[in-house]
Amino acid sequence: MSAVTAEHGHDDHHDDHAHGPEKGWLRWIITTNHKDIGTLYLLFALAMFFVGGTMAMIIRAELFEPGMQFVDPKFFNSMTTMHALVMVFGAVMPAFVGLANWMIPMMIGAPDMALPRMNNMSFWMLVAGVLLLASTLFMEGGAPAGGWTLYPPLVLQTGKALPFAIFSVHLLGISSIMGAINIIATILNMRAPAMTLMKMPLFVWTWLITGFLLIAIMPVFAGAVTMLLTDKFFHTSFFDAAGGGDPVLYQHIFWFFGHPEVYVMILPTFGVASTIIPVFARKPLFGYSSMVYATASIAFLSFIVWAHHMFTVGLPISGELYFMYATMLIAIPTGVKVFNWTATMWKGAMTFETPMLFSIAFVVLFTLGGFTGLMMSIAPVDFQYHDTYFIVAHFHYTLVPASVFILMAAGYFWLPKWTGHMYNEKIGQLHFWLSAISVNILFFPQHFLGLAGMPRRIPDYAIQFADWNMISSIGGFIFGASQLLFLWIVIDTIKGGTGEKVSDEVWEDAHKHGLEWTLPSPVPYHTFSTPPTVIPCDHN
Amino acid sequence: MSTSNTTYYIPHRATWPVLATAGLLTTLVGFANYLNGSSIGSTLMIAGLAILVVMLAGWFTLQATESETGMYNHGVGVSYRMGMMWFIFSEIMFFAVFFGTLWYTRNLSVPWLGGAGSNAATHEFLWSGFTATWPTNGPGNVGGHFEPMGAFGLPLLNTLLLLTSGVTCTWAHHGLIAKNRKQLIQGLSATVGLGFLFVLCQAIEYHEAYTEMGLTLGSGIYGSTFFMLTGFHGFHVCVGAIILSVVLFRSAKGHFTPENHFAFEAAAWYWHFVDVVWLGLFIFVYLM
Ligand code: HEM
Numbered sequence: 045m046s047a048v049t050a051e052h053g054h055d056d057h058h059d060d061h062a063h064g065p066e067k068g069w070l071r072w073i074i075t076t077n078h079k080d081i082g083t084l085y086l087l088f089a090l091a092m093f094f095v096g097g098t099m100a101m102i103i104r105a106e107l108f109e110p111g112m113q114f115v116d117p118k119f120f121n122s123m124t125t126m127h128a129l130v131m132v133f134g135a136v137m138p139a140f141v142g143l144a145n146w147m148i149p150m151m152i153g154a155p156d157m158a159l160p161r162m163n164n165m166s167f168w169m170l171v172a173g174v175l176l177l178a179s180t181l182f183m184e185g186g187a188p189a190g191g192w193t194l195y196p197p198l199v200l201q202t203g204k205a206l207p208f209a210i211f212s213v214h215l216l217g218i219s220s221i222m223g224a225i226n227i228i229a230t231i232l233n234m235r236a237p238a239m240t241l242m243k244m245p246l247f248v249w250t251w252l253i254t255g256f257l258l259i260a261i262m263p264v265f266a267g268a269v270t271m272l273l274t275d276k277f278f279h280t281s282f283f284d285a286a287g288g289g290d291p292v293l294y295q296h297i298f299w300f301f302g303h304p305e306v307y308v309m310i311l312p313t314f315g316v317a318s319t320i321i322p323v324f325a326r327k328p329l330f331g332y333s334s335m336v337y338a339t340a341s342i343a344f345l346s347f348i349v350w351a352h353h354m355f356t357v358g359l360p361i362s363g364e365l366y367f368m369y370a371t372m373l374i375a376i377p378t379g380v381k382v383f384n385w386t387a388t389m390w391k392g393a394m395t396f397e398t399p400m401l402f403s404i405a406f407v408v409l410f411t412l413g414g415f416t417g418l419m420m421s422i423a424p425v426d427f428q429y430h431d432t433y434f435i436v437a438h439f440h441y442t443l444v445p446a447s448v449f450i451l452m453a454a455g456y457f458w459l460p461k462w463t464g465h466m467y468n469e470k471i472g473q474l475h476f477w478l479s480a481i482s483v484n485i486l487f488f489p490q491h492f493l494g495l496a497g498m499p500r501r502i503p504d505y506a507i508q509f510a511d512w513n514m515i516s517s518i519g520g521f522i523f524g525a526s527q528l529l530f531l532w533i534v535i536d537t538i539k540g541g542t543g544e545k546v547s548d549e550v551w552e553d554a555h556k557h558g559l560e561w562t563l564p565s566p567v568p569y570h571t572f573s574t575p576p577t578v579i580p581c582d583h584n
Numbered sequence: 585m586s587t588s589n590t591t592y593y594i595p596h597r598a599t600w601p602v603l604a605t606a607g608l609l610t611t612l613v614g615f616a617n618y619l620n621g622s623s624i625g626s627t628l629m630i631a632g633l634a635i636l637v638v639m640l641a642g643w644f645t646l647q648a649t650e651s652e653t654g655m656y657n658h659g660v661g662v663s664y665r666m667g668m669m670w671f672i673f674s675e676i677m678f679f680a681v682f683f684g685t686l687w688y689t690r691n692l693s694v695p696w697l698g699g700a701g702s703n704a705a706t707h708e709f710l711w712s713g714f715t716a717t718w719p720t721n722g723p724g725n726v727g728g729h730f731e732p733m734g735a736f737g738l739p740l741l742n743t744l745l746l747l748t749s750g751v752t753c754t755w756a757h758h759g760l761i762a763k764n765r766k767q768l769i770q771g772l773s774a775t776v777g778l779g780f781l782f783v784l785c786q787a788i789e790y791h792e793a794y795t796e797m798g799l800t801l802g803s804g805i806y807g808s809t810f811f812m813l814t815g816f817h818g819f820h821v822c823v824g825a826i827i828l829s830v831v832l833f834r835s836a837k838g839h840f841t842p843e844n845h846f847a848f849e850a851a852a853w854y855w856h857f858v859d860v861v862w863l864g865l866f867i868f869v870y871l872m
């Protein structure tokens with residue numbers, strides 16, 4: 045671990061950042077402070093995680109047994125649609141933006157985000173977008189029920205909710221684009237002089253690339269839903285063959301957005317994992333530069349593989365082949381990453397605190413999700429897997445025990461730094477084991493269901509699928525209930541946790557791994573008013 | 585990059601962003617209600633737009649004052665420039681969707697409807713009698729008979745107008761750098777004037793399309809792509825011209841120095857972007 049000294053020391057400017065936070069509740073509305081805004085994002089995401097989770101519980105309750113139990117089919121379909129939209133746009137993405145807000149300035153030695161007012165605006169646009177989306181649940185005709193992909197012509201049958209859902213996508217897009225611009229400008233323009241690009245922590249690198257993805261794809265989604273709007277209300281024929289358009293065109297545009305979108309959720313996940321694992325393995329990250337290049341290659345490839353979501357739609361055979369091979373290529377840089385995490389742990393002096401447990405589970409279970417992805421990338425066999433529970437299992441493995449686990453790992457990892465309080469390690473470990481076991485009871489059987497032919501997005505099913513569905517539902521209920529432990533821990537830690545005073549570095553020797561651990565715990569309201577001159581460097 | 589953190593200006597409370605969100609949300613809720621045929625829709629929309637206008641005026645004034653009182657150092661300027669560049673990149677991606685749609689329908693989906701590739705049977709059973717040509721309103725003759733828009737005439741004139749405005753904009757920039765305020769103001773006035781003239785010509789063109797040529801947004805895929813691309817572009821010309829007007833107003837008040845004129849640069853970049861998009865439109869929508 046090399047330490048690097050910058051060429052110049054403090055200049056003798058007067059420190060004019062003595063302002064503390066605004067008094068009262070108004071602080072949380074007009075704040076421009078990256079830590080406040082990070083907190084807002086994280087708490088909002090946590091709330092949405094439970095809203096989306098409630099919808100998942102409704103889905104699993106209905107699927108507990110064959111036959112119709114609790115909800116009518118239309119509402120069931122609204123639940124699958126809204127669950128996905130809320131989790132993707134309300135929980136996972138905002139949670140990572142929250143982490144970016146909190147951590148990036150502290151990791152690169154910046155006093156705040158580059159564009160603080162816009163930072164405030166991107167948070168409120170997110171809230172507005174999610175409010176608009178949630179309001180559709182109460183409208184005549186119900187919330188959108190055609191799947192989160194909003195495929196026409198089905199989605200055009202939505203009732204009063206349609207324009208609200210579309211504008212919600214616009215607002216969420218604006219929010220994400222502004223957030224991404226801010227993050228990129230911060231990383232490129234606000235680094236401490238000694239923080240060169242190839243010294244940046246991987247979390248910062250992955251967010252730089254994710255920011256680029258977001259700016260490139262959110263306008264594409266906005267364009268697609270705008271065409272839905274005009275097809276419905278202004279007589280255009282973009283997705284209507286009678287007028288010379290094509291519904292498949294929507295799918296192309298959607299997935300040009302949608303595939304990079306799944307990487308928007310996984311790249312920052314990779315970044316956090318690469319930050320946590322070295323600390324608990326007490327070794328520098330293995331293969332730092334290959335991690336950077338792998339991230340960039342994944343991002344590049346993510347733009348040229350979208351039609352693997354459309355193998356069964358009737359593409360020309362050359363298209364099937366191209367998208368099949370291109371998709372398989374993604375496994376290479378992904379494999380590099382998994383190899384590097386494993387090699388980082390190899391012969392490390394490992395300890396297994398909660399953040400590390402979640403990170404190890406991530407490495408194993410994400411890999412499993414990657415393997416099923418590879419299976420589905422084989423076009424001829426995807427004819428069997430497509431639109432079954434197999435793909436549901438695939439993407440839940442890449443999202444729940446990957447992105448969501450890592451988000452929780454991040455919570456355990458940085459909460460002591462943010463609050464100055466230690467969380468309850470016993471309850472943390474209990475939360476981990478319950479989650480890690482139940483998530484597999486929940487999703488692993490869905491592989492079998494899918495291979496046996498059970499379609500996704502249906503409220504009722506044939507009798508032969510009953511057993512695995514019941515097991516999956518039981519896993520789901522345990523998983524859902526276990527998350528209440530996490531909620532308890534977050535509240536408890538904010539309120540004082542174990543009462544033990546945490547040191548500045550929190551985790552043993554963490555100051556060797558990143559700048560944020562050189563700051564006091566809890567972190568003061570303003571940090572790095574003068575740029576740090578010594579940069580801990582987590583790699584050789 | 586090596587800005588000293590102590591002089592990087594960090595504002596401490598922000599009220600305009602919240603108002604911006606409230607304004608946009610009100611506008612969109614209003615628009616959605618309007619589309620659903622609800623009577624409060626248009627009222628809400630107008631209220632929302634009013635909030636947005638107040639917000640923009642307030643926020644722009646605040647930024648201009650801060651800039652003129654020297655609160656922004658070089659580092660802040662770099663952040664603003666990066667912000668604007670990436671914003672324009674997002675706009676490019678937005679237009680790319682509609683250009684992509686035009687390409688896809690012209691080269692793939694319309695020929696497929698006519699039986700190209702492996703679609704002979706589909707053509708025979710679903711749309712027999714349809715020959716794939718461009719422009720088209722599809723096998724369903726959606727929207728009825730129409731005449732396509734020619735390239736020469738108003739569109740060509742508009743091309744000249746926009747290209748000239750790009751030149752006057754750069755001329756104004758040279759004036760600003762050479763501390764020639766008169767040239768700055770004249771150049772900007774010409775740019776804004778040409779911009780609004782462009783919009784006027786486009787309005788006339790649309791009017792002709794609707795009243796004389798039978799060409800509407802509902803004229804199948806040709807009408808859809810034509811009005812979507814030119815319409816969004818026209819909207820961007822309006823936005824660009826409004827931004828340039830603000831810059832013109834500030835120039836008249838004596839703002840900007842040869843070293844420090846981010847607002848001018850941002851407006852000019854945006855204008856050139858709108859210009860380039862138009863060239864794409866002229867080639868792919870009108871000429872080809
Ligand atoms: C190892 C790399 C991966 C490969 C090769 C891969 C491949 C695929 C394929 C072929 C499909 C389409 C299946 C079908 O519809 O029949 C698919 C769907 C999906 N994948 Fe992956 N995937 C990979 C990684 C990921 C990651 C990292 C994520 C998210 C973080 C993800 C999220 C999704 C989602 C959400 C869907 C389903 C979308 C939907 O139809 O609703 N995948 N994947």
Ligand SMILES: [Cu+2]
Binds near residue numbers: 302303349350352353
């Ligand atoms: Cu994909």
